[in-house]
Amino acid sequence: MSEIEQRPYTAEETLVIRKRQAARSRIMGIVLIGLCILFFLITVAKIGVWG
Amino acid sequence: MTTATRDMIMPAEWRDFWALTKPRVMSLVVFTALCGLLAAPGSIHPVIGFTAILCLALGAGACGALNQWYEADVDAKMARTSRRPLPAGRMDRDAALHFGIGLAAFSVGIMGVAVNWLSAGILAFSIFFYAVVYTIWLKPNTPQNIVIGGAAGAFPPVIGWTAVTGDVTMLPIILFAIIFLWTPPHFWSLALFMKTDYGAAGIPMLPNVSGQKVTRNQIFAYSFPMAAAALAPVALGQSGWLYAACATILNAVFLGLAYAVWRNDAVEASAMKPEKRLFAFSILYLFILFALFAADRMLVS
Numbered sequence: 001m002s003e004i005e006q007r008p009y010t011a012e013e014t015l016v017i018r019k020r021q022a023a024r025s026r027i028m029g030i031v032l033i034g035l036c037i038l039f040f041l042i043t044v045a046k047i048g049v050w051g
Numbered sequence: 052m053t054t055a056t057r058d059m060i061m062p063a064e065w066r067d068f069w070a071l072t073k074p075r076v077m078s079l080v081v082f083t084a085l086c087g088l089l090a091a092p093g094s095i096h097p098v099i100g101f102t103a104i105l106c107l108a109l110g111a112g113a114c115g116a117l118n119q120w121y122e123a124d125v126d127a128k129m130a131r132t133s134r135r136p137l138p139a140g141r142m143d144r145d146a147a148l149h150f151g152i153g154l155a156a157f158s159v160g161i162m163g164v165a166v167n168w169l170s171a172g173i174l175a176f177s178i179f180f181y182a183v184v185y186t187i188w189l190k191p192n193t194p195q196n197i198v199i200g201g202a203a204g205a206f207p208p209v210i211g212w213t214a215v216t217g218d219v220t221m222l223p224i225i226l227f228a229i230i231f232l233w234t235p236p237h238f239w240s241l242a243l244f245m246k247t248d249y250g251a252a253g254i255p256m257l258p259n260v261s262g263q264k265v266t267r268n269q270i271f272a273y274s275f276p277m278a279a280a281a282l283a284p285v286a287l288g289q290s291g292w293l294y295a296a297c298a299t300i301l302n303a304v305f306l307g308l309a310y311a312v313w314r315n316d317a318v319e320a321s322a323m324k325p326e327k328r329l330f331a332f333s334i335l336y337l338f339i340l341f342a343l344f345a346a347d348r349m350l351v352s
Contacts, residue, residue, distance in 0.1 A: 013061065016061065017061060017062055020062050020063070021062060023065055038102065038105075041098045042098060042099070042165045044098075045096045046099075046165070
């Protein structure tokens, strides 16, 4: 039986990972807010509130 | 029990996901779709029109991601593509697959719910055509890959059109035909001066399989039906003098450059200036032609 062990992250790698995760979270947040606005506007356009 | 250690896979940057969508290809898709949307008769609510173009862009991004997921090994062998996120080892392959499938499902779903299901159906088919028919089946197996596969890139103006009208008439089919017939001269001129790159990756592009002379003949031959397709809206009385005059000039330049390629017999990429000129102009040709078509139709209407 063989087992693959993952090498633990170094302190530098952990820092890079945290930075990347933070950047991805920010982008995801912007995308989700944008989608909320888009879905609201689509709903308004579909039901014709503003003509 | 034996144990081994392996490096941890670092999470990809958001820029890598962005690169996975092939933004430059996406820009041409968005542009031609927008022209189809603007040229269509009738009107569309700006929000719904924006959503249609956004879904198309996301669908194109899905195609790019699925293409790069499948071709990661091939991309690693070509200088032009070796720095992409997957061959460069900046991203886990499964992440690219999930991203591509997610984008595809999301874009088709939103297109169907917010715009119409005909546009969503054509979008779904074009994603399937590019990711499966072109990338997996045609590209590694036949030198006619980009001829048939060109259909995938020809759908966006049709989708832009159907987003407004909800049906397919002769004009969107002509827009489809223009891109479909434009694709072989465009890609084969690139394949001529990138011959070694494609050869190293084992992709059966026409210059590698049939030789440069045959490829140059084919480029010149395809330029004529492409030019005829570009003038078809004029012949059908569906465009004005502005489009007619400019399309004639653009066609003349394109045919002149294709003629120079046909006459060229250079073997080395460094001596293939006519091929490089035709490749560069072909991009400009499509941008100007579609912009003029949309502007002309808007002026006429």
